[in-house]
Amino acid sequence: MSPAPPARRLRLGLPRRVFSQVLMMQLAIAAGVVVLATGLFLAPLSHQLDDQAMRRALAIAQTTAAQPRIAQDVTTTPPTAEGPVQQEAERIRLATGAEYIVVMDRRGIRWSHTEPKQIGRKVSTDPSRALAGEEVMEIDSGTLGRSARGKVPLRDGRGDIVGAVSVGIAYDSVRARLIHAIPGLLAYEGGALAVGALAAWFIARRVQRQTRDLAFSDISGLLAEREAMLHGIREGVVALDRTGRVRLLNDEAQRLLGLGDEAVGRSPDEALGEGRTADVLAGRVAGTDLLTVRGRRVLVANRMPTDDGGAVATLRDRTELEQLGRELDSTRGLIDALRAQDHEHANRMHTVLGLLELEMYDDAVEFVGEVVGDHRATSEQVTEKIQDPLLAALLVGKATVAAERGVALWISDRTRLPDRLVDPQGLVTVAGNLVDNALDAVAGSPHARVEVELRAEGRTAVLRVRDTGPGIPVEQRELVFTEGWSTKEPPAHRKRGIGLSLVRRLAERQGGSATVGEAAGGGAEFTVVLPEALAGPDLEPALTMPSAPQSATEEES
Structure with a gap:
């Protein structure tokens, strides 16, 4: 019986979803702003209403004090409920809506009041400042409760102070005005809160789409994993934004390109200078596994666009497997050369044996000298013109193969190639495929000849292979570089048609070209141009691995 799954514990606190978290935070911010705005509005509003009430009472x-009859009646009539002062004060009170109007003499005795029984009594608050000639505004408590008050001196016709006038406005009316303003204020607040909530919802939805509804903790974890991955892998990674500027370089990319953090925010042309590497990173050169040279390094670059309009480029250093590549190419060349020399060597040995048995010793010595001399002459001629050991070894071996097939393999007098190749294996592959195709084309024809020309033009390597074969018709000169195309008849066709396609692919990876035309005197002439194939005179050639994995099938034309 399987154990019951543990019960899920409720999570307290913020929800995990970014949408919910952002929405709650936005609503909390909007509500806080509304509450703060309400407080900031109500605090000065109360003071403003108090000030307005006091100024109204003072006015x-x-x-009232400006009425000349009131000052005269205060000095000539007694304080009674039916007196002229009480009647005039009540008239003004009713007309203005004041809570009370109290007229007093210099002793503080009331001559008017809303409650007639208070007439003739002393006022409950201190009138000294008004009797001294000051105008007073205040919030105070009296017999009628708390009120906003205004007090002014009462002067007779000569300007002498004969009393004072005190007017009060009920403080409850001020509070009522404040309370009356709150519903409208709350309506505005509710509208603002609703607009804020709607804006928060739209913002949260946008954030949700952009973050793919990941939790903040997930985003943080992904960022940490991305940093660890970018700086831990052994491939260079360069990220560019939609404007084509570098926004990220991992440690390996900085090492391969020789750049630092200062490259971030700059375009590839600004960071690297003009050249093929900048063109590849900027996307001006399209393709996969593009070869580019940076200093002494040969890099393989791939560029992939991203959804936001930017791109990510990866860089691999091809020098890391050079030692294994050199050993493999050397072994292949040696095996091909030995296989080609096997029959010829056996025939020569049989010839020497026959001469010795016939006791033609002088002829035997002469024959051996001719064979050895021809071999030395061929090797010395090749190595004198081609200083790269891999290419020289290839052509020496191909010369032996050609001789066995009855073809003369010539090295052009214009051939001059220094030992400064950046990618010698790539050129070995190109030259080997072209020579093999030429040998196949002229095999069996009289006076068969293949001529190889290799020369350096600055940092550009130019390879030409001419033959005396039937040539290639104009309408088929592009088709020959198509994978699977071949002039061979079945059943050999299924193993043919790869070599020339491989030649063009290797040339284009290095920013070069491969074309075919008509050779002088007939036949075909293949031309391969490889820009930046040679290192500068002050630099050592880069160590590189083979240009592409080659099987026996790929080496056939």
Whole structure:
């Protein structure tokens, strides 16, 4: 019986989804702003209403004190409920809506009041400042409760102070105005909160789409994993934004390109200078496994566009497997040369044996000398013109193969190639395939000849292979570089048609070209141009691995 799964514990706190977290935070911010705005609005509003009430009370008091009959009646009539002062004060109070209007003499005795029984009594608050000639505004408590008050001195016709006028406006009316303003304020706040909530929802949805609904903890984990991966892999990674500027370089890319963090934010042309490497990174050269040279290094670059309009380029150093590649190429060349020399060597040995048995010793010595001399002459001629040991060994071996097939393999007098090749294996593959095709084309024809020309033009290597074969018709000169195309008849066709395709692919990877035309005197002339195939005179040639994995089938034309 399987154990029951453990019960899930409820998660407390913020939800994991980015959408929910962002929405809650936005709503909290909007609500906080609304509450803060309400407080900031209500605090000065209360003070403004108080000030307005006090100024209104003061204005009513000034208007009342300006009545000349009131000052005269205060000095000539007694304080009674039916007196002229009480009647005039009540008229003004009713007309202005004040809570009370109190007229007093210099002793502080009331001559008017909303409650007639208070007339003739002393006022409950201190009138000294008004009786001293000051105009007073204040919030104070009296017999009628808390009110906003205005007090002014009462002067007679000569300007002498004969009393004072105190006007009050009920403080409850001020509070009522404040409370009356709150519903409207809350309506505005509710509208602002609703707009904020809607904006927060749209922002949260946008963030959700851009983050693919990942939790913040997941995004943080992915970022940490990305940093570890980028700086841990042994391939250079260069990320470019939609404007073509570098936004990320991992450690390996900095090492391969010889750049630092200062390259971030700059275009490839600004960071690297003009050249094929910058063209590949910028996307001006399309293709996969593009070869480019940076200093002494030969790099293989691949560029992939991203959804945001940018791109990511990866760089691999081809020098890392050079030692194994050199050993493999040397072994292949040696095996081909030995296989080609096997029959010829056996025939020569049989000839020497026959001469010795016939006791033609002088002829035997002469024959051996001719054979050895021809071999030395061929090797010395090749190595004198081609200083790269791999290419020289290839052509020496091909010369032996050609001789066995009855073909003369010539090295052009214009051939001059220094030992500064950046990618010698690539050129070995190209030259080997072209020579093999030429030997196949002229095999069996009279006076068969294949001529190889290799020369350096600055840092560019130019290879030409001419033959005396039937040539290639104009309409088929592009088809010959198509994989699977061949002039051979079945059943050999299924193993043919790869060599020339491989030649063009290798040339284009290095930014060069492969073309075919008509040789002088008939036949075909293949021309391969490889820019930046040679290192500068002050640099050592880079160590590189073979240009492409080659099987026996790929080496056939």
